[in-house]
Amino acid sequence: MAVYTDITDEELAGLLADFDLGQPLAFKGIAEGVENSNFLLETETGRYILTVYEKRVKADDLPYFLGLMQWLARRGYPCPTPIADRSGEALKTLRGKPCVIVSFLSGLSARRPTAALCREAGEGLAWLHLAGEGFSMTRPNDLGQAAWALLFSRLKDQAEALKPGLAATLEADLAKFSAGWPTGLPGGTIHADYFPDNVFFQSQRFAGTIDFYFACTDAYAYDVAVALNAWCFEPDGSFNITAARQLVAGYESRRPLTEAERAALPILAHGAAMRFFLTRLHDWGATPAGALVRPKDPLEYERKLAVHRSSPDLVLFGAPA
Amino acid sequence: MAVYTDITDEELAGLLADFDLGQPLAFKGIAEGVENSNFLLETETGRYILTVYEKRVKADDLPYFLGLMQWLARRGYPCPTPIADRSGEALKTLRGKPCVIVSFLSGLSARRPTAALCREAGEGLAWLHLAGEGFSMTRPNDLGQAAWALLFSRLKDQAEALKPGLAATLEADLAKFSAGWPTGLPGGTIHADYFPDNVFFQSQRFAGTIDFYFACTDAYAYDVAVALNAWCFEPDGSFNITAARQLVAGYESRRPLTEAERAALPILAHGAAMRFFLTRLHDWGATPAGALVRPKDPLEYERKLAVHRSSPDLVLFGAPA
Known part of the structure; x- marks a missing residue:
């Protein structure tokens, strides 16, 4: 805003x-x-x-x-x-x-997406990936996994101040990503910020996507992981498996995930939570008092990180069997 | 915003x-x-x-x-x-x-109104006064002259903090208003916040008025005085007599001012500057850090008060001879 x-x-x-x-x-x-x-x-x-x-x-x-x-x-x-x-x-x-x-693109974003809208959103995301095929320009994901360690090193004290012990926990997460981040997954142009704010609906059907200013070249499944974090957590911090199943089912109605993509979803979702946690933590500290924008609470993503850390298979249960 | x-x-x-x-x-x-x-x-x-x-x-x-x-x-x-x-x-x-x-009302507000737009705005204000005739509801002007002394008493320290000596100067202004505020002027429903933000134009012609949430029952000429303050000062604090002449001429093309209204304009404009100075000073102090609205600088209206105090006839020169 x-x-x-x-x-x-x-x-x-x-x-x-x-x-x-x-x-x-x-x-x-x-x-x-x-x-x-x-x-x-x-x-x-x-x-x-x-x-x-x-x-x-x-x-x-x-x-x-x-x-x-x-x-x-x-x-x-x-x-x-x-x-x-x-x-x-x-x-x-x-x-x-x-x-x-x-x-001007008509449509309304969903403030509290239902599982049915998650399905529509998933379909819209797969459509985006397919429509982007053949686009000749590329842009590296400068907020991707390779960037997180440096970003964290500058925010370590802030993280620790947010919650004692958090810095060490995040370092263990980053070590895990460093060692096991998937490579070779199908990829191309991704949105990289596919949040409910950026997706429009009309009469409960997907109507369009806005705000392409984080778009970049990366794995398609990472975009799915970002969306699972953004669309499928309840306000109380619990992961809504029904919504996640619907999001992935909607996605697969247009573009089925490969076995490798499906297997990568847990670590991708964990990493995607790290990406938004780190930038929110940065913005939280960097926003001057009196600014016209209220920064988003980094703790929301700290809780999502904790969910993926303790239950790495959770997003897999969200995928159809 | x-x-x-x-x-x-x-x-x-x-x-x-x-x-x-x-x-x-x-x-x-x-x-x-x-x-x-x-x-x-x-x-x-x-x-x-x-x-x-x-x-x-x-x-x-x-x-x-x-x-x-x-x-x-x-x-x-x-x-x-x-x-x-x-x-x-x-x-x-x-x-x-x-x-x-x-x-939805079409039109654009003018960020920096020209003299030609001031004429259009003046005409739109007279039209508003005429169109409001016969409206059966009334509402006292709770930010009118009778309210300023009490409002000031609560803000005295803030005023003095803004500029040493200002509290005594404002008290002298208020005494002048108390003693000489005009009564019996033609009146009815006024907008009371007829600022450039609230007036729309299309193709350089008046197109409509929004934001009636200060509207009340008061003297029509007070509305003209509010508008002269809001539309006819340059960013450097000087009063633009050409713009003021045009605003009044536009107004009078629809509703000529009486002699009594014209004679009252200097004190009405001085008083109107007091009204906006006081509420801005209040908002300046009352807005919490981190709010999404940046309060308007009370010093803008402190300067307008000073202009009317030192040159009470200035707005009269703005009126056609």
Whole structure:
């Protein structure tokens, strides 16, 4: 939830002068996306979202993200489509910051997804993986397993302060990932942040995916593991096996998992919990008092880490037999 | 800019079940309105804004505010119209809080209004005053002149901390208002918060007014004075006489000011600056660290107070001779 950049009427008019979108009819900051400022923009030709990229998104990565959305949209995947200006350029600048106008995607995200919506979400994720095939650009997962040890080394004291003894426990987790992280799994373009916030539904059916700003090249099953953590835990910290079964069943209705992928799910889910724990812990300490964004509680993911640590087979019980 | 209340899909579905608006197609928190949570709601029948009233709005006042918007909309004034449910009720409840669904009003607010837009805004304000005539409900201006002395008494130390000597200066202002506040001016329903944020334009023409949650029964010229303060000061603190002339000229194109109203403008503008200074000073001190809303700087209105104190006739020069 964030609008970091205020746009004046003159700045908006100047931007729109490069496009064939007609006069602006409405313009409202919206509470969507944590990393960027987003505005609902209505013009004579339709509705759009204007995204202004704040400093956390690397400008060098933007051609990858925009290229991916264009690729997916051209292949019929429901996602925001970057709109090119008259000279064919989608990546623009506003107040010295990169920005883009994308098509408006209808749909509502689920605040408390049901098992039925988990199935829909799983299907939408497999569709994303299939639609991404053939996309020629790649981007390493800079928040992947190889990055966690360094990230942890900078946050060790904060982790210990959060819960005495936690630093040593996390070090044991990291050693396990180092020794046994699966390689050679089927992969390609993954979303890497497939959370309920980023998935839209209409009339209880999957309607589209937004926020591709963590997308990267990695194992498909890692994306499934991220989604299992994000969609299938109850607010009380328990893992909802029904929801997990449905998510995987929905996924497999479009793209069956290989035996190797299925066998890798426990460690992938454990690792995916580490990734979100570490970045949340970082944001928790780094957010200045008075910021307009409330950082997410790292303890939510500390509890998920504990679940995967103590019951590594839990996510397997979620998969169909 | 605020979304204080998170609405789940079930809560939204439950609310919409009482209306004939069709299925929801999109739902996004928007950064509009400081006192309430606002959501863009798109359904099969059109676009709406869902407003959830947070604690600062008095629930007892809501029938007045909703009744006023309905009255104005019926008289053709461009403003959000409360939508009644199947049993004729517009005021609903969500998560124990009052809420309303209103029609979506197109238009963009001006971040840096030009003199030409000030003229349009002035015309829109006079239109509001005329359209409000005959509205049978009344509401005292609880942030009007009679309230300032008490409000100040609670903020005296904060004012002095802001700027040494300020408390005594403000006391002299308040004594002047007490002794000479105009009475008997033409009046009726006023907006009382007619700031650029709350006025929409399309293609450089006035397109409508939002946020009636300070509306009350008071002198029309006080509304003009609030608007002169809000629209006609430059970021450097200087009063833009061209913009002020245009605002008043636009107003008078629909509703000429009486001689008494014109003569009262200097003290009304000075007093209107006091009203916003005091509430901003209050909010400045009362906003907890980590809140999602950044309070507005009270010093902006302290500077406006100083301008009116030292040059009481300034706003008169803004009026056509």
